Amino acid sequence: MDIAKQMQMQEIALFKGISDDARKVLSEQARRRTYRPGEMIxxxxxxxxxxxxxxxxxxKLYKSSPEGKEQTxxxxxxxxPFGLCTAFAVEPFPVNVMALEDSMILSIPGPVIEAVAGKEPALLLNVIQILSRRFKESMSLIESLSLKEIPQRLATFLVHALKKARGDRLVLTITQRELAKILGSTPEALSRAIRRMSNEGILESxxxxxxxxxxxxxxxxxxGE
Structure with missing residues (x-):
């Protein structure tokens, strides 16, 4: 039994509330792999x-077009977690997944998750909560990309980021180029938006x-006001 792996799983929100026996089954079937920055998962x-x-x-999870355009x-x-949509059925993965930095990924076979979920209501509830949050985030992204200009998109991103931050200082874990992809922008347009907001006294960068x-x-x- 891999004690270290079980301890890691105890810290994962998805597995909160499940029994020790279920956690043991999952940890025994789980596999870990390390990916380098830029490596496809x-x-x-x-x-x-x-x-x-x-x-x-x-x-990062992203879509790409035949022309090479990316949308994070x-x-x-x-x-x-990711892959909730493919855990219970063999389906084409809907997005690309790439490591942005040295990353260790835990994978668990779908049939194992399905068997445990049938006996652990807490696991199913956790899955529903995560999917609900992701759906809300997706709707927010669609609204931002379709209805808002670049400064508004950046402001929306920062408002959400502040909810997880301590204080008013944000240290981005991604490059400006990656942030531009999230916002459906270009690095140049993003730089102009940051400069404008800085000139207006909203932020310092x-x-x-x-x-x-x-x-x-x-x-x-x-x-939008």
């Missing part, structure tokens, strides 16, 4: 039936550090 249309959790590092769908960090000076103005901008 899963490709769009890969047929898989498995479930994944980011143990360390950070990954989500960034996931430590303890966050230096490297990957953004300090919000006026939360109220930031919120109003995110709402």
């Amino acid at each position: 899963l490709g769009e249309t890969d047929a898989v039936r498995a479930f994944y959790v980011v143990l360390t590092g950070q990954v 769908v989500s960034l996931l960090g430590e303890g966050e 230096g490297g990957r550090t953004i300090t919000v000076l006026d939360r109220n103005a930031l919120k109003l901008l995110s709402e």
